[in-house]
Every structure is written in C-alpha cells, then in structure tokens.
Amino acid sequence: DTGVSQDPRHKITKRGQNVTFRCDPISEHNRLYWYRQTLGQGPEFLTYFQNEAQLEKSRLLSDRFSAERPKGSFSTLEIQRTEQGDSAMYLCASSSTIGQTLAKNIQYFGAGTRLSVL
Amino acid sequence: DAKTTQPNSMESNEEEPVHLPCNHSTISGTDYIHWYRQLPSQGPEYVIHGLTSNVNNRMASLAIAEDRKSSTLILHRATLRDAAVYYCIPPGLAGGTSYGKLTFGQGTILTVHP
Numbered sequence: 297d298t299g300v301s302q303d304p305r306h307k308i309t310k311r312g313q314n315v316t317f318r319c320d321p322i323s324e325h326n327r328l329y330w331y332r333q334t335l336g337q338g339p340e341f342l343t344y345f346q347n348e349a350q351l352e353k354s355r356l357l358s359d360r361f362s363a364e365r366p367k368g369s370f371s372t373l374e375i376q377r378t379e380q381g382d383s384a385m386y387l388c389a390s391s392s393t394i395g396q397t398l399a400k401n402i403q404y405f406g407a408g409t410r411l412s413v414l
Numbered sequence: 415d416a417k418t419t420q421p422n423s424m425e426s427n428e429e430e431p432v433h434l435p436c437n438h439s440t441i442s443g444t445d446y447i448h449w450y451r452q453l454p455s456q457g458p459e460y461v462i463h464g465l466t467s468n469v470n471n472r473m474a475s476l477a478i479a480e481d482r483k484s485s486t487l488i489l490h491r492a493t494l495r496d497a498a499v500y501y502c503i504p505p506g507l508a509g510g511t512s513y514g515k516l517t518f519g520q521g522t523i524l525t526v527h528p
Contacts, residue, residue, distance in 0.1 A: 406457050
C-alpha cells in the first residue's frame, strides 16, 4: 500500500493526558499537512511541512500542539494536556511540489486518527 | 480570501447524472478550482481540478463558467459509492505560488438512492 497511513486510527484518552499521532506520507512526497475535522464540518488546516521545515501554522494550533517531521519523512502531532474540545478527527495529507504544474498540490489524505477526550 | 457557496445537500437516483454547483464569485487570480470528496469514515479524496476550460477525468467532469465565478462538478452516472460530501475548494487558496493549505467549507452532502 503506497497511500498515506496514520496511526492509531482511534485514540481515547482522559482530559489532561498527552497524546501523539503518527503520519507516514506517500514516500516521494515532500509536503505533509495536518488538518482537524469536527463532526459536520469540513477539515480545518493546522500546519504543513516541506521536507523537514514547518512552513505554516494555523492560529488553531495552540501552544499545546506541536508537530514535527524530523527527517522529512514521517510526521508526529502531539497534543499536550488534552481538553474535551480537542476531540476530533486528525487528518494527514501529503503532496509533491515536483513534477508537472497540474499535479502540484493534489493532496492525498490518510483515513485519519479519531481522538476522543473523556 | 476567496469563498465558495455550495448547497448543503443534494439527492440523486442511482445511474442518473448529478450536477453539483459551486459559486466562487470573489475569485481572483489564475489559480485552479479544485474539488475533493469525502466518503463516510474516510479522509478527503481528490476528484478533479481545472482552470478555465472544462475538464474530464475517470471520476467526473468539471464545467467552469466563462467568468470563472462558478463551476459545476458532474457525475455522469451516480452510483451508491458516490454518496459523499463534495467540497469545492476556493481558487487562490488551493494553488498559488506557495501551493499550501486547502480551505474546506461545509461542502454538499450527496445522497444517492438505489
């Protein structure tokens, strides 16, 4: 399978705990994105990387959230001191900026990690 | 920022064509119009994108108005597997020089009846 994979698929945690999610992008893709989706809403952008560099962060990404992509391959998203409002689907996507213009920024999404904070 | 307007929901019967409209009247620039869809319990999936002329691929067709202020995603023969939320992504925010984030609205929930 050469798609975007996310782990775990589901996470249940208690308020105040820290959680970490992992995303493995399509192997040749240099860009990686994180989005958050709550019930009935479209995904909301959180942050994205080009290779190891984090190029943009949304205002939604509070100081409790941190994302890394240390070697330009997989990425982790950590939420510290989780709150009930953090309950959502966390989606990862990847894309390539290399190649034909038409292909640029077609993003390929994983199935997401569903977080429930009790 | 450019914004889009889509109907909240639409219904279709199986094997019939479906036309999903999107208004992007505040469009500017020369960026592509993108469409994605999200099937139940899955991440969004790229469908199609276009600039000025109509586009076809194996999944759908995209008809773009001459002034680029609206577009229509066309599913020629809807199947039950096409039941999903369809998102029209505002031009200028899907592409551009930085090719960065996608900005999703609430999309159109498509229901397909057998």
